[in-house]
Amino acid sequence: MRGLYDNEMKLEFLSKxxxxxxxxxxxxxxxxxxxxTIEEISDIKTAxxxxxxxxxxxxxxxxxxxxxxxxxLINNVVEIEISDSGKGIENIELARKPLYTTKSNLERSGMxxxxxxxxxxxVNINSVVGIGTKITMKKAIKKEEVQETISEExxxxxxx
Amino acid sequence: MKSEYKELDNxxxxxxxxxxxxxxxxxxxxxxxxxITRYMPRKILLDFNEVSFMDSAGIGLLxxxxxxxxxxxxxxxxxxxxxxxKKVLEMSGVTRIIKITEGQKIV
Ligand SMILES: Nc1ncnc2c1ncn2[C@@H]1O[C@H](COP(=O)(O)OP(=O)(O)OP(=O)(O)O)[C@@H](O)[C@H]1O
Ligand SMILES: [Mg+2]
Numbered sequence: 001m002r003g004l005y006d007n008e009m010k011l012e013f014l015s016k017x018x019x020x021x022x023x024x025x026x027x028x029x030x031x032x033x034x035x036x037t038i039e040e041i042s043d044i045k046t047a048x049x050x051x052x053x054x055x056x057x058x059x060x061x062x063x064x065x066x067x068x069x070x071x072x073l074i075n076n077v078v079e080i081e082i083s084d085s086g087k088g089i090e091n092i093e094l095a096r097k098p099l100y101t102t103k104s105n106l107e108r109s110g111m112x113x114x115x116x117x118x119x120x121x122x123v124n125i126n127s128v129v130g131i132g133t134k135i136t137m138k139k140a141i142k143k144e145e146v147q148e149t150i151s152e153e154x155x156x157x158x159x160x
Numbered sequence: 161m162k163s164e165y166k167e168l169d170n171x172x173x174x175x176x177x178x179x180x181x182x183x184x185x186x187x188x189x190x191x192x193x194x195x196i197t198r199y200m201p202r203k204i205l206l207d208f209n210e211v212s213f214m215d216s217a218g219i220g221l222l223x224x225x226x227x228x229x230x231x232x233x234x235x236x237x238x239x240x241x242x243x244x245x246k247k248v249l250e251m252s253g254v255t256r257i258i259k260i261t262e263g264q265k266i267v
Contacts, residue, residue: 017181017182017183018183020181020182020183021179021181021183024213038243038244039243039244039247042213042243042244042247043247045213046213046215046244046248049181049213049215050215050216053181053182053215053216053217056182057182106220107185107189107220107221107223107224108216108217108220109216109219109220109223109252111216111219111252112215112216114251114252115215115216115248115251115252118251
């Protein structure tokens with residue numbers, strides 16, 4: 001029986017900053033099944049790094065908690081869910097705004113959500129204060145028209 | 161991070177050699193601040209040739225160091241930014257205050 005998704009993977013790890021690189025590299029490696037460009041892969045890495053870092057710094061602050069990452073491939077779309085059971089976001093509207101940060105003392109720029117929104121096609125935020133936050137992001141991997149050009153080139157070469 | 165100070169030009173070149181995220185910034189920040197306060201340079205060049213990844217943690221780091229360089233009356237420039245890093249720098253507006261110069265081989 002075929003599932004709802006073409007492929008799916010789940011990660012769970014402790015909210016340690018050393019896991020930020022692990023999470024983004026793992027999601028990128030999984031998404032590479034869709035044959036993305038280098039730019040698409042680095043967009044995904046950056047967005048994952050932003051969401052995972054937010055769980056570590058904002059959701060759990062000095063405590064240790066679990067960060068969950070689910071990645072699904074549906075046709076040519078990568079869907080990534082990043083969630084925590086931390087403190088939650090009081091005002092989501094405000095949190096999305098560029099330069100808005102509740103931790104300016106730690107040299108945060110408040111650009112995390114802005115980067116996620118500009119690097120992914122869709123970003124949804126679900127959050128309940130005291131319960132946790134779930135970020136769902138989607139990005140379509142564009143099928144390139146380059147293939148045609150390549151085959152044309154091949155034909156030319158064959159003729160020559 | 162590697163650093164090089166050119167006394168004649170009062171120029172400090174800082175070459176960052178790791179990915180810049182929340183996990184790595186604290187160490188990088190400490191090293192940068194050490195070098196900056198040690199030499200008090202007129203000009204700081206940040207060589208990003210070996211930085212393959214940077215997220216918003218890097219934006220905070222750069223803006224912080226930019227403020228320090230202004231305080232000591234100096235300037236700051238980024239050279240050799242890779243495409244992925246450049247995209248983050250441009251979209252976040254950092255390039256409006258810190259100039260990116262292309263294609264220079266310095267260190
Ligand atoms: N998982 C989360 N749990 C609780 N609060 C969050 C979470 N993610 C974001 N926030 C809140 O939303 C604000 C904006 O997040 P955003 O990522 O845009 O900026 P930042 O993390 O403060 O700074 P930067 O990402 O530039 O380092 C945060 O300052 C924080 O208050
Ligand atoms: Mg953030």
